[in-house]
Amino acid sequence: MSYQSLLAAAGLGADQLQHGVLIARTPIDGTELGRLEADTPERIEAKIAAAVAAFRRWRLVPAPARGELVRSFAERVRRNKDALGALISLESGKILSEGLGEVQEVIDICDFAVGLSRQLYGLTIASERPHHHMLERWHPLGPVAIISAFNFPMAVWAWNAALALVCGDSILWKPSDKTSLCALALHRLLDAAIAADPQAPTGLSALVLGGPSAGEQLAAHRAIPLVSATGSTAMGRAVSLATAARFGRALLELGGNNAAIVTPAADLALSARAIVFAAAGTAGQRCTSLRRLLVHRTVYEALLAPLRRAYASLPIGNPLSAETLVGPLVDGAAVERMQGALAVARQAGARISGGESVRLPGLEGGHYVRPALVELLAPIDISRQETFAPILYVFPYEQFEQAIASQNDVSHGLSSALFTTNLLEAETFLSAEGSDCGIANINAGPSGAEIGGAFGGEKETGGGRESGSDAWKAYMRRQTQTINYSPHLQLAQGVKFDIV
Numbered sequence: 001m002s003y004q005s006l007l008a009a010a011g012l013g014a015d016q017l018q019h020g021v022l023i024a025r026t027p028i029d030g031t032e033l034g035r036l037e038a039d040t041p042e043r044i045e046a047k048i049a050a051a052v053a054a055f056r057r058w059r060l061v062p063a064p065a066r067g068e069l070v071r072s073f074a075e076r077v078r079r080n081k082d083a084l085g086a087l088i089s090l091e092s093g094k095i096l097s098e099g100l101g102e103v104q105e106v107i108d109i110c111d112f113a114v115g116l117s118r119q120l121y122g123l124t125i126a127s128e129r130p131h132h133h134m135l136e137r138w139h140p141l142g143p144v145a146i147i148s149a150f151n152f153p154m155a156v157w158a159w160n161a162a163l164a165l166v167c168g169d170s171i172l173w174k175p176s177d178k179t180s181l182c183a184l185a186l187h188r189l190l191d192a193a194i195a196a197d198p199q200a201p202t203g204l205s206a207l208v209l210g211g212p213s214a215g216e217q218l219a220a221h222r223a224i225p226l227v228s229a230t231g232s233t234a235m236g237r238a239v240s241l242a243t244a245a246r247f248g249r250a251l252l253e254l255g256g257n258n259a260a261i262v263t264p265a266a267d268l269a270l271s272a273r274a275i276v277f278a279a280a281g282t283a284g285q286r287c288t289s290l291r292r293l294l295v296h297r298t299v300y301e302a303l304l305a306p307l308r309r310a311y312a313s314l315p316i317g318n319p320l321s322a323e324t325l326v327g328p329l330v331d332g333a334a335v336e337r338m339q340g341a342l343a344v345a346r347q348a349g350a351r352i353s354g355g356e357s358v359r360l361p362g363l364e365g366g367h368y369v370r371p372a373l374v375e376l377l378a379p380i381d382i383s384r385q386e387t388f389a390p391i392l393y394v395f396p397y398e399q400f401e402q403a404i405a406s407q408n409d410v411s412h413g414l415s416s417a418l419f420t421t422n423l424l425e426a427e428t429f430l431s432a433e434g435s436d437c438g439i440a441n442i443n444a445g446p447s448g449a450e451i452g453g454a455f456g457g458e459k460e461t462g463g464g465r466e467s468g469s470d471a472w473k474a475y476m477r478r479q480t481q482t483i484n485y486s487p488h489l490q491l492a493q494g495v496k497f498d499i500v
């Protein structure tokens, strides 16, 4: 199928993609897919004003009726799953199976949100005063800005959007300017659902296209009580400062430098399969990608031999082809950052397998690399940083406690994994003295989370939680209510204040 047909299948006709300064390219071979207009500051201001007006109406629609809008959106996504999955592959470069998986994640979080729309539970609280009762209730918050990264061009917005909509908020989406087409195609389906829903006001959801400055405008805006931002730690730091300066809230999902530990009690065949997917899958461009591997000295060679073999034979190629497991990096700058990190590691004496740029006939304009295994005796500065590329640093360890300390010895705290069949090791890893990350897995790699759990991490990953569990509370405001059903004024803590 031609790129034009893939775009048309996702609802993006050539006439919509001809003007503007935002150039959409496919990392498959560098072909220009279209040009889009960036929103001017004035247009963004108008979209924010419309979101404020829409919020005032939407907050009064009962939550289960708000869930109906999300259900109707999800049905449209289901019908368009194949086209949307292919569009993700085309614009972000991830393989088709992962593109389809990402669309499935959009559907899953919508299902979750529809159920949640009948479960926005508060609390009843015992009052110390006679004939009083106390409640904790959750109210809609206001317009929510969602700033998203290129590597999950649909799912991360959906995690936020589905929850915010059932919570009674209006939404504004600033996608990465590397994946504007994915945003356009998906948002079109929400627009259609809104148009078909008599209770949904216009302006309930807006797409804001542009680069970082559009994100900065949203982050600084006083009419937006919550800015949910996914991307690099540098971006999160800027958003955090801008929202804090106006006492807004920031929900941050930032970078990761995720590790796995393989102990002598591990099932090595299972470990190897999980490690290769987590480190080389999505060409190492997941926030949860495995970047560091700590292997007990006694099983080091038994694990590394099959890993080196698997890395040497990974099928690299067009992400739209069924046999490909590793697609391209998003752009040339990502390849340069990868080569820079490998040069530093080589200088430090690393044994490196793979890592070279790969030229593919007919796809010369793409950015293909062979995933790299970088074996070192101990961590170095570069292995403590997130390089957003398929580099897996491997270290031997002696003591389990030392491996946990080494895993935690980075500035990020997103995801982590332990491979073992030893109960004591597993429970220690999951305990307060174990992994310091937001996500900790046993006998499963650090990537590929399900939507049911709260997703996010500690330290420079930003501390935010999105998706499942009680993450919805971030999109609402909490109110504590006290009701006196007696004719007497009674003060708490026995305070007397009698007036004549």
Ligand code: NAD
Binding pocket: 147, 148, 149, 150, 151, 152, 156, 174, 175, 176, 177, 210, 211, 212, 213, 214, 215, 216, 219, 230, 231, 232, 233, 235, 236, 238, 239, 252, 253, 254, 255, 256, 286, 287, 288, 386, 388, 414, 456, 461
């Ligand atoms: P990025 O930080 O370059 O861009 C992310 C988004 O922020 C884009 O929409 C961009 O335009 C916007 N932006 C940039 N600077 C801004 C500013 N000062 N103010 C407001 N908005 C700004 O990230 P990327 O390269 O698109 O994505 C890769 C990064 O995202 C990696 O670090 C990865 O780990 C992280 N990530 C984290 C998660 C998570 O859930 N923790 C998920 C996906 C990606």
